[in-house]
Amino acid sequence: MLRYTLLFFLCFTMVHASLLSQENPLKIGVAGLTHTHVHWILGREDIGDIEIVGIAEPNRDLAQRYSEQHGFSMDLVYDSLEEMLAATQPEAVTAFGTIYDHLGVVQTCAPKGIHVMVEKPLAVSMDHAKKMKALAEKHNIHLLTNYETTWYPTNHKAKAILDEGKIGEVRKVIVRDGHKGPAKLGINQEFLDWLLDPKDNGGGAITDFGCYGANLMTWLLQGKRPNTVTAVTQQLQAENNPKVDDDATILLTYDTAQAIIEASWNWPIGRKDMEIYGLTGAVYADNRNQFRIRIAEGYDGFSEEKMELPERESPLNDPFSLLAAVVQGKLQLAPYDLSSLENNMIVMEILDAARESARKGKTITLKK
Template sequence: MKPFRLLVAGLVHDHVWHMLPDFQKIPGVKIVGGADPNKPLREKLRKEFGVTALFEKPADLFDEVEADGVLVCSSKSDGVSIVQAAAARGLHAMVEKPMAHTAEGAKKMDDAARRHKTRLMINWPLAWNPSVVRALEMAQAGDIGHVFHARIHMAHQGPKEAGCTPYFWGWLYDAKQNGAGALVDYCCYGAAVMASLWGKPRQVMGHAGTLAKKNFPVDDNALVIGLWPNRTVLSQASWTQNPDFHDILFLGVDGTLETVRGKLVHTHTKANEFSHWGADRLNRKEIKLPKLPVGERNGPEHFVHCLRTRKAFKSLCSAETGLAAQQILTAGLKSDRSGRRVSP
């Protein structure tokens, strides 16, 4: 197996500590260097993963250590310059979701990758959830007919409450570094799903508010609605919901698909039947979920697999989808501020 040398630029996104072990499980992958301005995080990388080439600045890391790719787990604003610097040095990059803090920042990242002919992948944790993967496949294949509405609802009680470190929630709660609060952090999932399945909507409506947390610096709840001539998609986010909720609903003219905590449920009426408070006519069926194939079981595996085989990243994880998702989010923020619909 050809060796794959990996760098890590940014350690303040807590997801990094879950992804690095997945990289280590891939034959031939070696983590050869890391960069972060926080000394305790660099020390953690050294102790837990044996990385000795450590730097404060990503640019110094890229100049001093030869590698094949980089995992970017910085704040969303810092990720823009990191990807630009990596692309300029010929490094392929995997960025933990979402792509950036603003549509402008995402466009700079995409432009840099295109200019230097490097590859850029955006990692979405839901892309490796079998129930979500199958739901997206069925919706796109027309298994429930024309999908006229979808709801992607992502919620928990908040990053700090969820046990995130101060390194992580410190920038999540900073609109300059994150772009907003819950709207960017959690509406991003719905924005990516709608962009992957149907491209950018014609118009976007958005609302971001601090509805429950007192003296909170950013929005703790948000909605982003994509509007097409024949479809609406609601991306709903909350940092105050108890208990958590991370599921998707697709409404089609021939049936409904709903993920329910790792399961996928299909309901529909039979031909010539009408369902009106008719629980006996729902024809509720749990869909059997196949195992995800090798190369598509988690983000690190997919990144390395696609680079080694020169295959395209799956649609949900492409830079094109990541950019479109960021444009949808930015349009949602503009809509919230203006009170009007906005074209992404």
């Protein structure tokens, strides 16, 4: 009897310990504070799935401002990423510095087995992206990319309808992203300094907002690479954006479809929307929650259904919940998932080709 009692106790203890380990929050370090998307994680409701254990930011004034705004202790702030990692031992790091710095974050974290999530886009260039991919694979870490539109229920509804064949095979996709421009929005100087720098950001609107459409199209077409990339850029606010483009149109062609990506810092009203046209109908992801589907009737007639979509269930509604779920083995990303490395390598290939196309004034054919 005693033997069975001890056996039961040992089994219960092991199961209980396993459950506790699964419930432990993911320890996250924050690399940089100059990207204002950092407010996403600093101002996030504490739901117990992550814990910020350290912040690497040499600008003490900036860190102090955000400390007062969000209520974190300045004891969490370190002058360098190396110092923060050594002192806090995070399991993952979220990068909120310049896009150019993404490579350095991976170079520092990957050899230590620390997983990384960067803000979009993955890198400033395909060259940087290849180095990051090699490091992630060599050291077996997850390397995710976060886009705001990944969490839009409307985009996921659009893909579900497309996959179900409700509007027929896709023929044209139009993705529009942007706002009136960083300077006009009055963003803080720490962010503005590098967002308008072609080295640190990789470009202007073509990088900042062109990546969204490339990411979505790669996902919709399940990893297909475009055959050609054609891009036109303009600088319509030279006084505000002297070193970079502020308006870009990217045209992608595939065997049986075409994508038009309109990325701009000249929209009078901020927007992130997508239209998908199939053989028998169309869907409109008008914003995060408002969605329409039209089924063709005759020449120009259609029936239309409008929807107001609820937020997605956790962990599919938040980048840091997703990061925790992936790192802790609770969730495996689908092939060419919006956050995945394989998707975002294609995004970088498209962005590099788009910048080359705009610079040379010609269509770029991607190598097979």
